[in-house]
Amino acid sequence: MSIVAGVISEAWTSDLLLIKKEIAQHLSRNPTDIRHEYFDNHLYFCRVAIDCHRESSWAENHLRFSMVLGHTLMSSSLTQDVNTLLQQSLSNFPQLLAKAQGTYCVLDYNKQRRALTIFADSLAIRPLYYMKYKGSVIFSSCLRLFNELSVTLTTNLAGATEYAVIGYSLGNKTHYNEVYSIQPGEKLTLTSTSLVKERYFRWSDMPFNCIDDSEGTLQLDHAFKQAVDLAIGNDLHAISTLSGGLDSRVIVAELLKRGIKLECMNFSYQRSQDEVYAEVFAQCHDFPLHIVNVSDTQEQTVEQRLGHYWRSTQYPFYLQVERPRLVWSGNGGSVCIGMVFCDDQILAACASGDPFAVAKAYLKHQHAYIPKRMVKQGAKLQQQLELNIVECLCQYSHLPLDKAFQLFLWENDQHQHIAPALEDMDKFRLDFHLPFYSKAMLEVMFALPVSSAVKHQLYMKWLNQSYSEALLTPWQTYPGHLPCPLKNNLLPPLSQWQLASNVRNKLDLLKIGVSTLFDAKGEFYNRHYLGANCILTALGLHRGESTLNVVKRMNQVLKSPH
Template identity: 25%
Template sequence: MLFLGVFDPSCSQFETSEIEELKCAISRQPEDKRDLVLTENFALLTIDFGASGGSLIVENDLDKVGVVVGRPYINKDSAGVDANILIQALKNRDLDTLKLARGSFCGFCFDRQSKALMLCSDKVGVFPIYIAKVGDRIYFSNALRMLRSITKISKKIVPEHMFSQLAFGYCLARDTIFSGIDRMYAGEFVEITASSMHTNSYWSWDELKSSHYSDDELQERIYEAFIDAVKIRAESTPAELSFLSGGLDSRCIVAGLRNIDRPVWSLNFAPEGSQDHLFGRLAATALGSHHYELGLGRDSFSKRQRKILDSWAETHQELVKQGVKTHRVWSGDGGSVGMGHVYLDHAFIQLLREKKIHAAAEYLMKHRKLGIPLGMLRSDMKHEAENSPLEKMVSELKSFAPEDAAKSGLLFFLMNDQRHHLFNYFEDLDLYKFEVVLPFFDSVLLELIVAAPIDEFLLHAFYNKWLAKFGPAISTVPWQAYPNHVPCPVPSDEYGKLRYQWNEDWFDKTENDRKQKEKLDEWRTMLARSGFPKQILSKNKLWFAYCLTHLKIRDYSYILDAAKEIIFFNRDAQ
């Protein structure tokens, strides 16, 4: 479900042009059915495409209007009425009930009598809500692109936010790249009235007490929590659809579904000749899932996901008629950061334990090669660009106060990297319209992981041992391991040389050449277009980078891609 709303306590009637603007902003698809809820000071547009667990609740002649997107799973027996429970909790400002929700969701409730708007995010902030304040008026939506389309909202770019976006791939905490738009943080409750806007945290990860289970007991408890997360998300359909790559996260989901006796169709769209492709096929055979493959090119990730769902539906029409949902698919997002602690190592967490926050941030940025291609920027912006991402990271790390200081590193990535990992998915929901089921974001599972000794989880060490809990089948065939992490112990030499996901040759040469030509065309158009942000970027340097890349003298693709991102956001700031 998509939603876009406006709350203005001082308004007595919205202009027709304002409502039409909302209708245009909510979706890029003219044919989408837009539902309108309108009172004297509240307007809401929704589009329900049958996915994302969306619910619109309107009661007592518009006295209470609520929306929940996603599935809260407040208790095991309440899945069908979760939305009602959550919206009532919002109306009552009942933060204790919000604490019970273990799913991935966002929601809001408008109380017409008290002229109050209450909003909440899930405990990791996976499902987004963006908020913009313009005078007395509040705009809110579950995709940033919607608010970017509203003329009254300031889209002025904040340089330090832009530098974070370029360095990390996302802005930190509540920031967006624009001064006039914020994103709700993890575990947050916001109440907006005619006179005030208050923000409370109903959940705090760094308040969890450290656990002291034995290694085997911890593995068992986390396995039980994971299977429970899978059970409550499984539906009574003829089969579940799940992505299955060559890695561990999606493999664990398929194994978990099979362990609770759910039939599974596993889907793989990796290029042939890659580890992702072959190891996914081998895992499907070992785990007993029906397997469907469709080799796709270098389109956006969501577009490839939608393509394989459509292709599967077209070739399995009888199963679709029987009730298999082609707009709902399981995904392993969140597994590598939560279970695998993918970005952390011993040196980084030791610096955090020694309270050397600045040194820890410096180490991580250098070790992970996080930074900004300064050559594309104007000379007067380079110093700020060089230092701003580091200072923003230090500030965010300091905002956490866990019992073990090392865990501020894990929380940094859980609260930032993970909730932004699905940014493009939510931005393009109007185009692709499918729901992802995300058991690795289950908060009961994450509570056990965050409370556990962090050292045991580094470099996928705990993850590799934990696999045994699923039974022998999951470990009988090789999987694709992260570079410099615990390697896969299952030999794969017999399968020959397979392309690796993190190498440039993951796609074959023909597809890489096609994509490079497409990007060269985009970069050339970008540099020739009017409205170039000369106050930020050096156009001459970018043309030079383009020419060297085009002539294959030196590859400056990373600089041109970064410039493209700045120009994309700058269009709204004109």
């Protein structure tokens, strides 16, 4: 994996030359990282190779260069894949990438045509951001970079509030008005005079509701094993996350079946289901589990924590792992295979055929409400959030509404699911095997009726059929989903996500609220309501932590108005 950024322009003014310098300076926050630079008076391209795969992701000849962020997984070899792309005509890329099972962003530059073409994977899991600037286009795999450049950025309030209450910005929005995100299956063509966007792949064009559960479980199992085959390559040792749930557990079960020597990491509240269920599973299957207790599981992603803790100085096993900066992760399993975030109320709204009802039901399920009195124009922004969800759903108007909602989650929630961890790749120098985002697995789930998949129904049929060893000890379940049938005397029925709000550091939230009163970002809030919330919460007369948490999340992405 690499991190990249650049500018394509017809005329290199002093402004652009300054931005070129700033890109090289700020792309990585590690000053010792080597900046590999290409400049031909049309394209400036800067990359920092993190080298998690221990293979080259770059190929070049006198006519073109190609590179891959992530791994296409057309084969097990990243170097083979990038050279295959370089040897092919650009017109053949969609056909080649149709077979790719990885998460990737492919960049190809034609030196004669002066054209940079960028292909996102089917969910755009590997982000790429871009903005137009004075006739040029600036692009980067890191959103944080734009704030370091000498360009004017303004807050996209819709994007910022979406991020604050549902965890991500919808569509191609970011929290800047000027910066956009590449979309699932999108192809961008950048020249010194134009930016052309088109979709070379759409999930909404794929077959749906065309297989039954029996065929679905067989195809899903084959697709999962194929994804692991491609990712594991020749590795004999591996590091994986392990939670109290099923997604990481099924990955571990498959790796153990293959005789892979394995160690796992768990980050959780002390004596939570997440910790205890992972520990019992590891004991049952006799492999080492390293538990790191944390006070707030929401403060950092598991991937970010891994980057901090998983070091050769702390774990002797590190030196045995062939690719120690590649970690197996269960991201995507719960949403794409188990269909969380799709409860009975949302299904009923889908059956009604009313996308507004679906949007309302989803926001209710997520408790996604903008504090209307505290945030300026809060009521208007809440209404806009609902309309934006409806707009996303209406992109798939030819599909049944439950299928449209399935794609809404894939192409929005999942599209940005690991972006926070990838933003910090220069710090943590970690990349991930993500088998649940395999295109073949997603094809199976889209081909199945939603009614077969919701509440982990098909997921559990698959595990009972193919991974019964994963079900020997208790596991975490989602509210309203199929329960764990095992008798459990280990813990009271309190799950990790239920604990999150109870253990959040109230004092830290109050500090954020009070400091916002005197900060330029306070302009976005009605300060008298914010102040009253802080006082009443501090005195224990009001439970304002959830509201203050929205302020905290908004502050992370707001651009000061001064």
